[in-house]
């Protein structure tokens with residue numbers, strides 16, 4: 001029997017609850033498909049700050065590097081919000097992405113037919129549904145550029161800088177082109193080339209590489225327009241590729257039109273296959289520990305792990321089909337219930353387990 005070692009980074013807020021849900025789902029699907037998992041928890045974020053004074057302990061980095069793959073919940077919360085930047089829980093997320101070299105972030109956003117009623121867009125706008133794969137650059141740009149405080153023209157000043165090398169742009173654009181080739185062969189590259197130098201280099205490289213993929217239709221779009229098009233006509237998109245910061249913002253927008261941010265999984269990958277898998281939502285401190293969170297984004301992240309890290313297509317598909325079935329049957333957690341009676345985190349997990 002195959003056995004995969006998975007590092008668990010439960011983190012803060014709702015992190016522990018939703019990771020526990022995904023673990024139970026993995027164990028269930030593992031029994032069905034004869035796959036064994038060994039789960040090893042490591043501290044990250046606020047939980048790590050509380051236990052050992054730093055958001056990303058060395059043991060966590062080493063554990064993740066040695067594991068076959070990593071499943072992460074969420075980090076951060078009001079308790080740690082006033083700490084200096086380098087000690088904030090979020091720093092751990094950036095740190096583990098950098099340490100593992102996870103330059104590709106795949107964020108699929110699709111409209112489940114069962115959730116059409118939850119989509120805030122008008123019915124005619126989503127009549128054709130949408131199925132978008134957002135490819136976000138994850139280890140460069142303004143998130144990792146030079147930053148600091150200085151005395152400026154008007155006194156105290158802070159700055160962050162965006163820099164992108166040719167190498168960083170080429171490798172992410174290539175991933176996006178390959179991704180588009182396996183889907184509907186349409187790639188939209190999102191930038192701000194009317195203002196930013198980094199975007200002009202980005203766009204130039206996109207055009208160079210596009211010439212190698214004549215079968216993929218490549219379009220440029222300015223980020224402000226893309227934000228608008230996502231709510232005006234989301235079905236026009238197939239694969240999107242963009243920088244770290246634009247991808248962060250647009251993926252939250254894309255998640256909202258699927259009905260809830262509680263639905264969106266993600267895979268963060270390097271050149272290898274293992275990667276790190278996490279929901280795109282945060283730690284939701286307002287509902288932490290209340291058994292209210294929607295576990296589906298994390299459960300679908302586990303499905304992405306099975307597919308991308310382990311090539312376990314059938315097992316991944318049984319999770320996705322179970323989630324589909326449960327949504328079709330009308331089960332909803334509070335984020336999707338509009339005040340109607342809702343399932344708890346554990347009840348939703350149980351429904352999905354039963355459907356596997």
Ligand code: IPM
Pocket residue numbers: 090093094248280282
């Ligand atoms: C995300 C999150 C993170 C990011 C934060 C928590 C650092 O918003 O994964 O989208 O900005 O990348």
Ligand code: MG
Pocket residue numbers: 248249252280
């Ligand atoms: Mg974000």
